[in-house]
Amino acid sequence: MNTKSILFVCLGNICRSPMAEAVFQRIVSENGLTSKFEIDSAGMLAYHKGELADSRMRYFAAKRGYHLTHHSRPFASSDFDNFDMIIGMDDQNIDALKAKAMTMEESNKIYRMVDFCVNLHATHVPDPYYGGDQGFENVIDLLEDACAGLFTHLKV
Ligand code: 4NP
Numbered sequence: 115m116n117t118k119s120i121l122f123v124c125l126g127n128i129c130r131s132p133m134a135e136a137v138f139q140r141i142v143s144e145n146g147l148t149s150k151f152e153i154d155s156a157g158m159l160a161y162h163k164g165e166l167a168d169s170r171m172r173y174f175a176a177k178r179g180y181h182l183t184h185h186s187r188p189f190a191s192s193d194f195d196n197f198d199m200i201i202g203m204d205d206q207n208i209d210a211l212k213a214k215a216m217t218m219e220e221s222n223k224i225y226r227m228v229d230f231c232v233n234l235h236a237t238h239v240p241d242p243y244y245g246g247d248q249g250f251e252n253v254i255d256l257l258e259d260a261c262a263g264l265f266t267h268l269k270v
Pocket of ligand 1: 124125126127128129130131157161241242243
């Protein structure tokens with residue numbers, strides 16, 4: 115299996131995409147394939163640059179055994195060169211990424227997270243930032259399902 119590089123993208127890079135990074139990292143690690151994957155996350159906004167994930171996201175992540183250590187960073191055009199897949203959490207992220215793509219090759223690297231869901235059905239991973247606790251649990255539910263589907267997709 116060739117090494118695969120995957121970048122998860124949301125708006126602030128403090129809730130959904132660092133969570134996706136941790137969920138996918140754990141699946142890869144549990145399958146003994148850490149050396150075969152490069153996994154990172156980024157946000158379309160630079161507003162939270164340098165910050166750890168939102169404390170609520172870290173709290174709900176920790177309840178399921180995930181330790182979020184990522185520091186927010188903005189998406190950069192060079193990410194199109196450095197990653198094989200760039201996976202957005204909602205259509206706003208996808209549209210913003212497509213607007214930054216300079217070639218079809220770059221555009222073809224953009225994917226929608228929920229398209230890898232296996233058991234759950236959703237049109238997007240909803241932004242939990244302005245909502246309540248259930249929004250954070252829902253994000254992790256969706257990401258655990260979608261990341262499992264993504265891993266299966268990449269293994270074959
Ligand atoms: P995320 O959530 O995109 O899942 O990291 C957000 C975090 C912060 C903001 C928006 C969404 N914000 O506008 O500051």
